[in-house]
Amino acid sequence: MTSSHSHAGTCVQVRGVDGGAAVRDSKNQGGGYFVADRAQWSAFMAAVKADRFGG
Known part of the structure; x- marks a missing residue:
């Protein structure tokens, strides 16, 4: 799945897999x-939600 916030392909794609998630550019x-x-x-998701990456 590609994020709905993706702009001009500058995002990652995430897919649920057994036991976790696969991520690609x-x-x-x-x-x-x-x-x-x-x-x-x-x-990772908790860090994103807590804005630990300053984005």
Whole structure:
């Protein structure tokens, strides 16, 4: 799924997989992906929601 906040392809795509999430660059879909387990993904999302990245 691509974020509804994606602008001109400058976003990531995330797909739920067994035990976590697979993430790839929406501009370079053939460039591979990484997988975060549930705990890693939950920690990342909590940090995003807490604005820990200053965005």
